[in-house]
Amino acid sequence: MCPGSDYLKLYEYMAKETFARYGIPVPAGSVVESAEEAEQVAGSLGGPVALKSQVLSGGRGKAGGIQFAPDPAAARKAAAELLGSTIQGLVVDRLLVEEQLFIEHELYLGLIIDPSTRGPLIIASRKGGVDIEEVPGRDIVRERVDVRWGLFPYQVRSITSRMGISGRMARQFGGIAMSLYRLFRGEDAVLTEINPLAATTNGLVAADGRLTMDDDSAYRHPEVPDTHQRTEIEEKIAGLGLSYVPLDGRVAIMANGAGATMATMDILEHFGSRAMNFLDVGGGASGEKMTEALKTLAGTDPDVILINVFGGITRCDEVAESTREVYQSGALRGIPLVVRLVGTNEEEGREILREAGISAHHELLGAAREAAALGGGTATGGDGDGDTSQ
Amino acid sequence: MAILVNEKTKAMIQGITGRQGAFHATRMAGYGTRLVAGTSPGRAGAEVDGIPVYDTVEDCVTKHGANVSALMVPAPFVHDAAFEAIAAGIEILVIITEHVPVHDAMDIMAYAEDRDTRVIGPNTFGVIAPGQCKVGIMPERVYRRGPVGLVSRSGTLSYEIAAALGESEIGISTAVGIGGDMVVGEGFVDLLRAFEHDAETECVVLVGEIGGTAEEEAAEFIKTMTKPVVAYIAGKSAPPGRRMGHAGAIVERGRGTYEAKRAALDEGGARVADFPWDVPDLVASCLKD
Secondary structure (H helix, E strand, O other), rough: OOOOOEEOOOOOHHHHHHHHEEEEEEOOOOEOOOOHHHHHHHHHHHOOOEEEEOOOOOOOOOOEEEEOOOOOHHHHHHHHHHHOOOEEEEOOOOEEEEEOOOOOOOEEEEEEEOOOOOOOEEEEEEEOOOOHHHHHHHHEHHHHHOOOOOOOHHHHHHHHHHOOOOOHHHHHHHHHHHHHHHHHHHHHHHEEEEEEEEEEOOOOEEEOOEEOOOOHHHHHOOOOOOOOOOOHHHHHHOOOOOOEEEEEEEEEEEEOHHHHHHHHHHHHOOOOOOOOOEEEEEOOOOOOHHHHHHHHOOOOOOOEEEEEEEOOOOOOOHEEEHHHHHHOOOOOOOOOOEEEEEOOOOHHHHHHHHHHHOEOOOOOHHHHHHHHHHOOOOOOOOOOOOOOOO | OOOOOOOOOEEEEEEEHHHHHHHHHHHHHHHOOEEEEEOOOOOOOOEEOOOOOOHHHHHHHHHHHEEEEEEEHHHHHHHHHHHHHHHHOEEEEEEEOOOHHHHHHHHHHHHHHHOOOOEEEOOOOOEOOOOOOOOOOOOOHHOOOOOEEEEOOOOHHHHHHHHHHHHHHHHEEEEEEOOOOOOOOHHHHHHHHHHHOOOOOOOOEEEEEEOOOOOHHHHHHHHHOOOOEEEEOOOOOOOOOOOOOOOOOEEEEEEEOOOHHHHHHHHHHEEEEOHHHHHHHHHHHHHHH
């Protein structure tokens, strides 16, 4: 699992398995990979079922990824339609087949990490079933939890009171909130959401759920599968432990530091070009990793490769060695290389490049302008003020 | 003076015999930092470049008066090491380590708050008061001493801006990295407040990036400041929904956008630079005013 990539989002069925482990009621059901299995599961559930496509994207319902079936034969037919279809470019290869719920009312319950208070925040609403972003502020209840003490029952009573729910529903909601907080802490979640938390004749049930884990805690949860969906190139660079995001431009970038890499992208765009990727080799990545990363970038067939390094922990001589090696290996196949190299061991780095016949810029402005021009840009700046103060 | 650290600071390193710890011990001491001790459990009695090594932070505090600790142990051990430092009475804890589990970070911040310990990081380059004290991993030669406070989420980008200021003969009072993680200790507002009260600082440069609301909160605070603030925000061209290296650097559901941050900072009275290389001119004009 790669720490530098996006957070680890679990599939609905995995989230629900985890909910169940913490005592949160979920609908009866199983995950299936074929229409035959769907029919069997529907048969054993013995009633109308919901078939839910397991993809990691929002808007699944609107895209037709959820179907209902009154009996096993209909479930088989619906499953055959859903399996192999695509939702927002993602192929559906698994379905969650569940008892169909008859929902009287939909609530919302979520837990996030709030950076401004440096702690967990409960978000609840009596108006669930839609994106919480679309719920008016007056219908949303927030409650901070202190990690030192955890969630108290009095806080839960305050939440349900502010939500305007009472009686059995409030008591059950409170129990679920306590369980969800234990799950959030115990599983190292960065986000978990029950939406809708459905009120049925049998009480509250987590009808749908999201669970997003902290990649940096993955070592504590070896049982959690790696659900990252990566292209071959992403897989390769993630394997090097580097942070990589593919983008839609023509200039491949290798830079050090997340902020500096973003700034490099921004400057390219200013010069009318666009980055083909975000690749951060900061944090003292070894020369071998940089060499591999550069070769991989060359394989994406960019118009030009821009290396922008301001060395701190990252050493310019190591960057230069990697650059020379890739340059001399023929892996670039004529793809032009623009290098900007300053910082730790800069002179040694420049010397290495000079010997290989590669010239390096000192200023980011000049390097970005040259790379942008080779990558379809205007070289004068999108709004004509690109060369201020240099 | 400067904020957080100065020539009187007695620094220590947790994890001083590790690859990073040993390398940076030499560089910090070479810069003139009073690096009094370090820890490496089981290695008490050893030395790194003449700096004594102990098993516990408590020893470094009682025997040498260490008051600032740079934490450079691997991520799985940060939780324990940070609690040890806070319990031992370290005043400022600088967590250099990246990839610290975010739930560990929340625990650390809560305990630090109880004990009035100020935490910088995790995932930070540290803090440097040029010419006085360096507690971190930044390339020290890009910093010259002067009247500008520098606070940044990003390491390399802040080196870039410190170097550009230096080339314009503008120096820095203190440069601090708040860290690239979702949960960090001292935030922009805490450090802007410290710079506002620091006699050596005349102007502050804030280097932010997309994602989260830290820049917007800073913008609110800037309205109350008497000292001018110059800001630069990275990530204008980043597509929504993709996390750009740092935990917080993601535009989701229209929040944390470049445009929102820029508008908030403009409204707060900061001067916002379009490019890193525009920062020195804006700072120079602030210093003249």
